[in-house]
Amino acid sequence: MESQFIDEGFVRTDQITDLWSFLQTIDWSEGWLVALVVFHILLTTVTVMTRNHHTTQAVLFFLLLLTVRSSETINQYAAKNWQSFSRQQYFDSQGLFISVVFSMPVLFNCMMMVVRDKMLGGCGGRSPLLEDV
Secondary structure, three states, X not given: OHHHHOOOOOOOHHHOOOHHHHHHOOOOOOHHHHHHHHHHHHHHHHHHHOOOOHHHHXXXXXXXXXXXXXXXXXXXHXXXXXXXXXXXXXXXXXXXXXXXXXXXXXXXXHHHHHHHHHHHHOOOOOOHHHHOO
């Protein structure tokens, strides 16, 4: 009964065996996915370029974590409105797609900031991310 509601191009999350095969099922030529990749490249560039601007990094870190926190809401909205911007329904109820293509790269940028912060601050030093706050 459930299969009548599943689109032919829909990939069930319980059929995914590894990350690489999942990424290969995505049509990366879709305009919004190209824009998302460009966003992540620009975000990483901004993260690297602002590495010596502690207040900017602190604000960016907070905003990035806020977007990751909002990803569930974004996923729900995108699941309801995918026809308006996509050729395929990628947004599953478990949030696997948005976690892989949106949240993981954003969290990678956050991780770069934390690692750099810890390397500069040391174990006993004051955190450069919190220095100007």
